[in-house]
Amino acid sequence: MPRSLTKLGPIIRIIEVYFGAVMVSVLGYALVTAPADFKYDISMLRVLVVMAAAARSLWLIEKRSSQTRPFVVVTMSIVIVLSVLDVVYGGEFEKIAAVLSLPVVIAGGVLYFGGSLFIVFYFAFSKRAKELFVVEPDRSGLPTSDGDDDIYEKPFTWPWVRNLIIYYCVFSILGHWAEIGFCWLIVLGVFMGEYDFSHAQLWEQWLYPYPAEGIAVVLIVVALFPIKERLLKAFNGKILPTLVVSFLVNMLVCATVDFTTGITANANYELWDYRDLPFNFMGQIVLQNTLVYSIAATFIVWVVYPLMAKFLHRAPQHSVNLAFVGLVGFYAFLEILYFVHITPEGIVFG
Known part of the structure; x- marks a missing residue:
């Protein structure tokens, strides 16, 4: 930690522990909740706001950002309102009471609401908080030279790793919506x-x-985009031949990945079976799907990724980091809710 930063002190450290405990409790809630029992109602909105707000609050506190006080006051006030509505109208009290004893539920509720109210008033009116959180965030983007030449982050640097995680989280959700379409x-x-x-x-x-x-988009960024860049140089910047060869390479990679996934995870055709469709190979891949995947991969390589890379590079890095922290908290809840579940028989994955 830079020496220029003022020490947080015991009260702020306790508040950090509180935020961490809230995040752990929400993730624990996801562990013991069956996905089918978790409704897309105010409970979902509340827990996602809690995860994103707590994660971002911890980040802002550690940075001593001047945005800390207004952010914490506003988001914690929203969390309190959502929690009250969830208890009164969403039946959250009955859900928790069915799992835990009544004294534990009451004690937890007092700690949760009491702690949240204390945090709101402390950050709103405390002289210590006003003196502590004064660091103005860096509103500049990453340095560039010669136009757009440097918008693609160097591998294994923090911006590169951070951006890959953002792509993974975002496209894991968008991939679901694409499947619906x-x-x-x-x-x-x-x-x-x-x-x-x-x-x-x-x-x-x-x-x-x-x-x-999400993994597919990460692989596109790490592998297929660099191939496209090398092809562009090989063809002396000519777009059409580069686009054609890039598409063919993408098709080969998509077909290979799809087929490999099929013979390893779908050997008995439990997940999909294309044997009745024309232009299939062993029932694991089919031409129409390979073409769709290849077109999508090519569109991401040529259009989507360059636009996202440019945006993330030029945006204020403080804002990008803050969005990253909130997104990871948001996504962690979804991953645990849907893919990890504690049952009387033990932990179930998937």
């Missing part, structure tokens, strides 16, 4: 295949992450 195109007869409207995870739980799509 693809199924609707099947319904409309644009593509061949099957769809199941009773599949609740697809149609109803619209924040259910699709990690495969």
